[in-house]
Amino acid sequence: MKDTRARVISNQEVAQDTYLMILECNLPSSVPGQFVMVKIDETSCDPFLRRPIAILRQGDNSIELLYKVRGAGTLELSRKNSGGILSVLGPLGNGFSLSERNGTIIYVAGGTGLPPILALAERIRRGYLIVGARTRADIPLWKRMEGISGIKALAMTEDGSFGRKGMATDALAELTTQDPSPCIIYACGPAGMLKAVSEQARRIRARCQVSLEERMACGFGVCSACTVKTSEGSKRVCVQGPVFEADLVEWGA
Numbered sequence: 001m002k003d004t005r006a007r008v009i010s011n012q013e014v015a016q017d018t019y020l021m022i023l024e025c026n027l028p029s030s031v032p033g034q035f036v037m038v039k040i041d042e043t044s045c046d047p048f049l050r051r052p053i054a055i056l057r058q059g060d061n062s063i064e065l066l067y068k069v070r071g072a073g074t075l076e077l078s079r080k081n082s083g084g085i086l087s088v089l090g091p092l093g094n095g096f097s098l099s100e101r102n103g104t105i106i107y108v109a110g111g112t113g114l115p116p117i118l119a120l121a122e123r124i125r126r127g128y129l130i131v132g133a134r135t136r137a138d139i140p141l142w143k144r145m146e147g148i149s150g151i152k153a154l155a156m157t158e159d160g161s162f163g164r165k166g167m168a169t170d171a172l173a174e175l176t177t178q179d180p181s182p183c184i185i186y187a188c189g190p191a192g193m194l195k196a197v198s199e200q201a202r203r204i205r206a207r208c209q210v211s212l213e214e215r216m217a218c219g220f221g222v223c224s225a226c227t228v229k230t231s232e233g234s235k236r237v238c239v240q241g242p243v244f245e246a247d248l249v250e251w252g253a
């Protein structure tokens with residue numbers, strides 16, 4: 001983990017309220033699922049303006065972030081122009097397991113859960129990538145996803161405005177019914193979606209890893225703001241996650 005200054009190379013709106021930011025910065029190498037804590041205003045001492053964002057892609061001296069504007073922090077981030085300076089702490093947390101070699105791979109992404117899943121699909125380059133969204137405008141970087149060799153990208157929208165009408169979990173159920181051979185599922189997105197994905201995985205006895213997007217304050221294990229319940233007791237998502245085996249997580253009702 002390193003705390004470093006980062007210079008904005010570009011910060012473009014690529015879907016409704018969703019920005020792709022490229023930062024020039026030198027971080028230790030990361031695994032898909034790991035994230036950075038971004039301090040938007042380097043000169044401010046407001047600690048709450050550090051926000052967790054997954055690393056979408058890492059180059060020799062750069063990282064890519066894809067983020068949706070939700071509140072004050074991400075709004076401020078969207079206003080950064082090229083040349084602007086941020087402070088970036090990372091890479092943080094534990095990423096997805098890359099050791100699974102056999103079986104079908106299914107990636108499931110919803111909402112702000114897309115970046116770590118896309119990072120993983122771009123790393124492994126094999127399997128099905130299911131992207132769920134409310135509507136077409138909420139799906140960024142579709143051409144990039146379609147273009148990943150070895151990956152079949154499937155879009156599901158709740159209103160049917162793009163891809164097929166329905167939820168990401170509908171596509172997951174269809175895929176695993178059509179092809180009942182062993183599979184591994186990787187997922188990130190809203191808690192309700194993750195819970196449903198993990199129940200499906202349990203039914204078909206598939207290994208499933210989920211990346212949790214709990215609210216965070218410090219990002220490196222000292223404040224306990226990000227604690228979740230698991231069958232092995234409470235865990236801090238920032239240091240013991242954000243990626244967990246799905247069957248460990250105690251999902252709320």
Ligand SMILES: Cc1cc2nc3c(=O)[nH]c(=O)nc-3n(C[C@H](O)[C@H](O)[C@H](O)COP(=O)(O)OP(=O)(O)OC[C@H]3O[C@@H](n4cnc5c(N)ncnc54)[C@H](O)[C@@H]3O)c2cc1C
Pocket residue numbers: 035051052053054055066067068069070071072073074075112115116212213214215216242
């Ligand atoms: C490990 C990790 C990786 C993440 N990666 C990405 C990413 O790659 N791209 C991306 O767009 N976002 C990502 N997020 C979510 C992102 O951190 C939040 O959207 C951001 O912190 C919101 O900050 P804000 O100041 O804009 O909003 P705030 O003013 O803090 O909150 C605005 C609204 O969003 C809700 N909210 C804020 N954070 C979360 C959260 N984590 N989960 C659910 N609701 C929340 C609040 O309850 C509030 O209603 C990630 C979160 C985690 C923990």
Ligand code: FES
Pocket residue numbers: 215216217218219220221222223224225226227236237238239
């Ligand atoms: S955010 Fe502080 S312990 Fe996880």
